[in-house]
Amino acid sequence: MVNYQDILISWYQINKRDLPWRRTKDPYKIWLSEILLQQTRVNQGLPYYLKFVEAYPTLQSLSNAKEDDVLRLWQGLGYYSRARNMLETAKVIESNCQGTFPNSYNEIIKLKGVGEYTAAAVASFSFDEKVAVVDGNVFRVLSRLFDIDTPIDSSAGKREFKFLAEELLDRRSPAIFNQAIMEFGALQCTPKSPDCNKCVLCHMCTSNSVGTVSQRPVKSKKTKTKKRFFIYKVFSVGNDTFIQKRSGKDIWQGLYEFPLQEFGDENEQLEYIEKHKNELLYQSVEITHILSHQRISAIFLCFKHNVEIDMPPTDLLRIPRNELHLYPVSVLIDNFLKNTNDLSFLSFDENVN
Ligand code: SF4
Structure with a gap:
């Protein structure tokens, strides 16, 4: 099998952005960054991450915060239920787990406001658990590399992409590989007009060879406004x-x-x-x-x-x-x-x- 993993990891080492949550293994800070970055671009989320870490440097300090103060700090980021769930979860971990952040995917996913992606991200980035992340970037990269037209918002699509991501995961370095494929989607295999001529994977990308890059990934539902x-x-x-x-x-x-x-x-x-x-x-x-x-x-x-x-x-x-x-x-x-x-x-x- 072609070694996608080594190519992606090498690309990542050269091109990755220096982001504060990548310099830590602290599950609290990684969880905080993941909640802040849901539905949010990195540039927009970064100042919020810095403000939150300054105001609440530990899980314990967040668990003692008032909801109004957390919402005030969150102001402008939208999707405010994330902030309320985050506060509630901090309180639950503090009281039920003696302040120790759960250390496995199966435990992390039980937390309020945490879905499959966030649980996989925290489990792999903090604890090196061998579990693949599948976010919007990963959907896009995989759908193009393998030219998959199964809608990513269908149950069949979610299963298919999750299976493929697990197959592709580099089990020697799950944390770095997960970061690499997400960063590749964010910086190289972008939603609109990716520069395929300068892509390290262009020779093994099926959508690039058959000319379907702009049609991948496929979504079935149109959201009504x-x-x-x-x-x-x-x-x-x-x-x-x-x-x-x-x-x-x-x-x-x-x-x-x-x-x-x-x-x-x-x-x-x-x-x-x-x-x-x-x-x-x-x-x-x-x-x-x-x-x-x-x-x-x-x-x-x-x-x-x-x-x-x-x-x-x-x-x-x-x-x-x-x-x-x-x-x-x-x-x-x-x-x-x-x-x-x-x-x-x-x-x-x-x-x-
Ligand atoms: S060749 Fe283009 S579509 Fe394929 S992985 Fe690279 S950037 Fe993405």
Whole structure:
């Protein structure tokens, strides 16, 4: 059999990026990096990794953290359930395993928020367990090297690629080989226009010989994008404003925001504004915020002080406006705050209480 392993490992030794989680075997830090990097590019995740390691250098320190502080540090990275699961898992390991991180794939995969890929990554990178990682990069590299057209999001595809990855795994150096194939996918065998002429594997890459590189990997499902229509109501009383914590099974759970009303469609959203236009001090332009499966149209309205807040008062937290930055918020809210100059337009009546 052609020795893919040696070629990939040699390529990796020359081309790898120097990343802090590659300089450690500490399972806590490797797990932290893997959770941070899920659905996230390395360049975006790196500053978050450094912030988290500084704030919480050990599993024990993370297990003692408050959820608001963790979410605040996570702000801007999206998929906030990762942060909540990470905190919960740290607490569970601390209390149930006396702070010792599980040291095998079969134990690591039982942790909340950890799937097959993350368990394989931590088990191989930290403990040199002979288990193959299969992430988006590995799917792409294998589908092209062997010209596989089984959809990677089907059960059959997942089984086939996992089997192949296990077959290909270099059992002498599982940690380095896993890093190598992922890095190769990230830097060389890229999703769009990989430079196949300069590829160390081009002579053994089937898709390159048959001309199917741009069609690999194959995906069966098209993800539908849901459209949502938000109005955020910004109230101001003296120097204070009102926020609420998001709860329920929806995006941004645990983050704070201005009182929100959601509408079924754009007409309902605009009708609401028309109905209340005489009560408004300020209306933002429509802000489009795109998440992986959602497209949100958001408008911020600042109401004059004598308008009743039509939300149950118990849901609302009254806070000084200049303390808004202390609360974890979504990127949508954060951008609004930055673009509206610290809400200075809201300081219209300091005497109202
Ligand atoms: S030849 Fe092209 S498609 Fe094949 S492994 Fe190399 S970069 Fe990827």
